[in-house]
Amino acid sequence: MAEGTIRGWSGRRRSRVGARANALYIAPIPLLFTAFGQDPAGLALDLAAFFTLMAAAWMTREGLRAEDAYAAREAARRPALPRKLLGAGLTGIGLALAGLPLVGGAIILAILGIALHIGAFGIDPLRNKHPEGAPAWQAERVAAAVDEAEAHLAEMRAAIVRTGDRTLLVRIDRFADTARGLFRRVERDPRDLPQARRWLGVYLLGARDAARKYVDLSHKQDNGAARVEFMALLDDLEDGFARRTEVMLLDDRSDLDIEIDVLRERLAREGVGTGMKGD
Template sequence: MAQRYGGRYSPDPRPDDPETRDAAKRLSTAPTRYRIDPAGARVNFLYLPAAVLAFVSLGGGPERLALGLVGAALWALAAWLTREGLRAEAAYHDRKVARRPALPRKLLASLLTGAGTAIAAGVTGTDLLGAALYGVIGMALHVTAFGIDPLSDKGVAGVDQFQQDRVARAVEEAERHLEEMRRTVARLGDRHLEGRVARFETAAQDLFRTVENDPRDLTSARRFLSVYLMGARDATTKYAEIAERGPNDSARRDYLALLDDLEENFAARTRKLLQNDRADLNVEIEVLRDRLRREGLRTGYSEE
């Protein structure tokens, strides 16, 4: 009787395989930060009016066809900018230290939506004033549905802007390295490997948030945010090139071992930074208590 193959590296591993159980146990004990596309399916519907406008413009002569295609292109570009704007806004809100998006994508999308709506109204025979009103209404509806882009930088209170900008730039660069790793692994279609990279991403994100909470930690964490993540990205690219040529258990084991080492080192660095922060806090508390005692005030804590 034929038996379905299922090992550690198969798409559907057998639960009774020892290596599969060990891998599943490691994955279950470490929380993974799942990424949900902030754009969602609602943005996909924005492409539908563009397709409809292009289709209905086919039978109205060259002028109507040209206007219809321009309006459809504006709507399609607005849909794409809306998607990218929602993603940029989600990344902005995920960070404690972040710069506002350099390009206000959602605002531009609203303007393009209004322009496309005005052209679409003109294609259907509406007069100039009516088309302009339709355009304003379309722009207002887009702003109401999707909002506007973040218009100001945000940071940690009590930290100068220069330090916050340094942290924001470093974290943005590190996030790009993680994004490239994620896209490269997704290309392979390996669910286990995608989960393993997601675990490492969680450890890296914890370090990012720790540095954002205290930008003074950037100096000791800069190598992790740049050199180590660049190395992880390059190693992921190399492994993907090997895996796309055919199965290679040795290369896979080496790559998984690298991810294990990186995750352990990132987690250790995060713990060290948190311990340093607590030590600094204890020093500040003791200094404050000494000052209160010199002023003859009670601190509310018993002295041992």
């Protein structure tokens, strides 16, 4: 799955990447003050502990971001790298280094650090997530297609960030919200993937390439015309994604009407009233 943070998404849950994760960056700072008052061996151990704990904080933060993205999707593959578990392990190693040269104390600190980290942040998702009733192979295809689409959106945003144009960045996020409406639709019903595949792949790939070309132009000269054309492209794409999602919903309604009509006729042949409108 695409493991980066899903930005600007109006339907997402509140992120768990907050004060607790940020506190992990603050906790090792005292080691910097104690390190420089010791002999070379103590200095090396405290600095090693500091950098290990900072790496643990970064790994944990990335793991929480990946879990947010996983939780927000209807169909998703488990994170390829168990970042939160690695963060717990690095926390244990960092605390053990801080506890040396007392071996017994170091072991106790390592065990406590790992246990408290898992208690505070949990472990990474260990299973692929599939919509209820969907075959695993079908859900896997959807997850792969949405991963590709999310990667295109992330690359678009990264390109526009380089321009420093905050108005355009907000516009990109709004477009991404609309595009993700189609993603969620396909995740809920993987049978819609054939209809949406071009939108998730070809069209977003073209949008990503257009964003990169616009950024190249904006760096070479003040090209207001190119910006207007790129904004118009985003408008057209957003409208297309919204219409595609609406058509899928209408198709579902048509399928429901057909099922109701078939059921009504079958019950009528059996001489049973359905109580439905039109009986």
